[in-house]
Each structure stands twice: as structure tokens, then as C-alpha cells.
Amino acid sequence: MEHPVKHDGHLNVNAITNSQFSFDKVKEIADWILERVELRPKIGIVCGSGLGGLGDRLVETKIFPYSEVPHFPKSTVVGHKGNLIFGKLNDVPVVCMQGRFHAYEGYSNALCTMPMKVFKLLGLESVILTCAAGGINQSFEVGDIMLIKDHIAPLLWTLQNPLVGHNDDRFGPRFPAVNRIYTKHYRDLIKEIASEKSLELKDGVYSSLGGPCYETVSELRGLLQLGADAVGMSTAHEALVASYCGLKVLGIALITNKAVIEYDSENYPNHEEVIDTANRRAKDLEELVSEFVSRTFVQKVDMNNNEMSK
Ligand SMILES: O=P(O)(O)O[C@@H]1C[C@H](O)[C@@H](CO)O1
Numbered sequence: 001m002e003h004p005v006k007h008d009g010h011l012n013v014n015a016i017t018n019s020q021f022s023f024d025k026v027k028e029i030a031d032w033i034l035e036r037v038e039l040r041p042k043i044g045i046v047c048g049s050g051l052g053g054l055g056d057r058l059v060e061t062k063i064f065p066y067s068e069v070p071h072f073p074k075s076t077v078v079g080h081k082g083n084l085i086f087g088k089l090n091d092v093p094v095v096c097m098q099g100r101f102h103a104y105e106g107y108s109n110a111l112c113t114m115p116m117k118v119f120k121l122l123g124l125e126s127v128i129l130t131c132a133a134g135g136i137n138q139s140f141e142v143g144d145i146m147l148i149k150d151h152i153a154p155l156l157w158t159l160q161n162p163l164v165g166h167n168d169d170r171f172g173p174r175f176p177a178v179n180r181i182y183t184k185h186y187r188d189l190i191k192e193i194a195s196e197k198s199l200e201l202k203d204g205v206y207s208s209l210g211g212p213c214y215e216t217v218s219e220l221r222g223l224l225q226l227g228a229d230a231v232g233m234s235t236a237h238e239a240l241v242a243s244y245c246g247l248k249v250l251g252i253a254l255i256t257n258k259a260v261i262e263y264d265s266e267n268y269p270n271h272e273e274v275i276d277t278a279n280r281r282a283k284d285l286e287e288l289v290s291e292f293v294s295r296t297f298v299q300k301v302d303m304n305n306n307e308m309s310k
């Protein structure tokens with residue numbers, strides 16, 4: 001599709017963001033994948049920092065290191081392996097990103113969210129986004145699992161929003177509503193599963209900043225006032241683009257550290273603690289996600305059968 005914003009025959013350099021990943025470019029990526037994989041998953045999973053173990057649970061896999069996938073950049077962060085894996089989780093076909101792209105790695109938000117557009121063109125219907133986050137809510141403990149019910153993402157209020165630029169309606173609408181990004185019946189289902197497993201699930205609002213630095217005490221106090229329960233450096237923009245593309249979204253944040261909201265405290269956040277907590281708590285989170293995937297699939301098969309018998 002011809003880009004409307006041109007300057008001297010070239011794309012206007014200001015028309016960055018989503019113009020970097022035109023429909024044709026994303027289709028090139030999706031087609032490259034579809035030519036190489038027989039599996040046609042409906043669910044995608046993005047593994048957050050230290051949570052790549054979910055990818056290792058897949059069987060009958062086809063693994064593409066990001067370096068092999070056209071237009072995929074490197075994953076440069078410790079705890080993000082950098083593999084796109086197709087396989088089965090609890091007998092359900094899934095595609096899993098073992099590691100994500102972050103803006104602080106020097107990648108545009110358009111690039112960070114490009115995999116959501118690829119998921120759409122692969123025919124996915126849902127995505128599960130997992131991440132590590134600092135707990136701002138003072139009742140949260142390190143190791144808690146928080147179901148994301150909404151987000152606060154100041155960068156998305158600016159022209160850093162990955163949807164800025166020419167809109168291609170084949171992905172989604174020019175003016176998407178964002179008050180229902182995190183799919184209600186998915187949240188209900190995962191709460192049900194957690195309760196059956198006697199696993200405590202916190203419910204909360206995830207806030208996302210650009211990183212790579214953690215937050216000042218005053219910033220955290222401000223986020224708390226705004227209603228945030230946890231803070232991270234990813235997920236919100238992915239959830240936005242996934243939802244814009246019509247995918248249902250489940251977001252889960254592992255509280256890997258307590259955000260330090262006392263001035264002059266001796267404590268400080270660090271990535272080693274983030275990875276250690278993720279390693280320690282990954283098993284519960286993985287089991288929750290595995291069960292969710294199989295129940296969602298069973299519900300879908302039920303629904304299709306019911307539809308067909310009508
Ligand atoms: O990829 P996620 O959001 O899980 O990782 C968080 C944000 C930074 O990448 C890192 C900071 O410790 O953890």
C-alpha cells in the first residue's frame with residue numbers, strides 16, 4: 001500500500017513507528033514462517049525475563065533462533081533466549097516467543113510490537129503475555145503472580161505509541177478503544193484455575209516505563225497514586241497492538257522484586273534478583289499457563305462443535 005506521508009519521494013522520516021512494519025513486510029515474515037511450519041496454532045505466548053522455561057515445556061518443536069527469522073532483531077537481555085518456538089503445550093499447538101524485544105535495547109516500539117502483527121497474520125486468536133515486574137502495591141510480596149487487569153503506560157500517551165503513523169486497516173482500526181484490552185473471560189478462567197490449584201493470584205494494574213533504569217522513589221510514589229500495582233518495561237505496548245489486531249489478551253506479571261518507595265532505603269532493584277525470583281517461581285506460572293492453554297482450547301473445540309451441530 002502506498003504510504004501517504006512522503007517527502008521528496010522518500011518516506012517522511014517523521015513518519016516512523018508503525019510505518020517500519022507495513023502489512024507487506026509483516027506478511028513476508030508470516031509467509032516465511034508458514035512455509036516452514038505445519039502447525040497452525042491459535043495461541044501465542046511471550047515469555048518475560050527469566051520465564052523462558054515455558055518454551056522448554058513445548059514438545060514436537062520447531063525452533064527458529066530470532067537470527068534466522070526475517071526482520072527479527074537480536075534478543076540482547078539476560079533471561080531472554082531469543083527463540084521462536086512452535087510446538088505443543090499440553091497437546092495444544094502454540095507458538096512461543098522465548099524472549100521479547102524491549103525499547104531500551106534500542107528498538108522502536110513498532111519493532112517491539114511487530115511480533116503481535118505477525119501473530120495475527122499467522123492466524124492466531126489469542127496471546128498470553130508474561131513479564132517480570134516490580135511490586136508497587138505494598139501488600140504484594142516477591143514471588144506473587146499478578147493477573148494484569150489494565151495498564152498505565154505513559155509512553156503510549158506520546159508519539160512513541162506504536163500505532164502512530166499510517167494506519168493499515170488490515171491490522172486494525174485507526175482509533176482503537178483500549179478500555180478492554182485484557183480479555184475478561186480469560187481473566188475469569190485463569191482465576192478459576194488458580195483457585196483450583198490453591199495458588200494465590202493477585203489482580204492488578206501494570207504500569208510500563210521505557211527502562212533500562214528502574215524507577216526513582218518519587219516516580220514510584222506517583223505511579224502508586226495513579227493506581228498502578230506493579231511496574232515493568234514491556235507488555236503494555238504489546239498488549240495494545242495485540243488487541244488492536246483483534247487478538248484476545250491474557251497478561252500475567254511475576255512480582256520479581258519490591259519497588260522501593262522509601263527515600264534513602266538501603267534496598268535497590270537489580271536484574272539478578274529479577275532473574276532469581278523468576279527461576280524460583282517459574283514452575284507455578286508455567287503450570288498455570290499450561291492449564292489455561294488446554295482449557296481455552298477445549299472451550300474452543302466445544303464452542304465449534306456446538307456451532308456445527310446447530
Ligand atoms: O521482559 P520483561 O518485561 O519480563 O523484563 C523486565 C523488564 C526488564 O527487561 C527487566 C528488568 O529487570 O525485567
Ligand SMILES: Nc1nc2[nH]cnc2c(=O)[nH]1
Nearest residue numbers: 132133134231232233269
Ligand atoms: N521498571 C521496572 N521493571 C522491572 N522489571 C522487574 N522489576 C522491575 C522494576 O522494579 N521496575
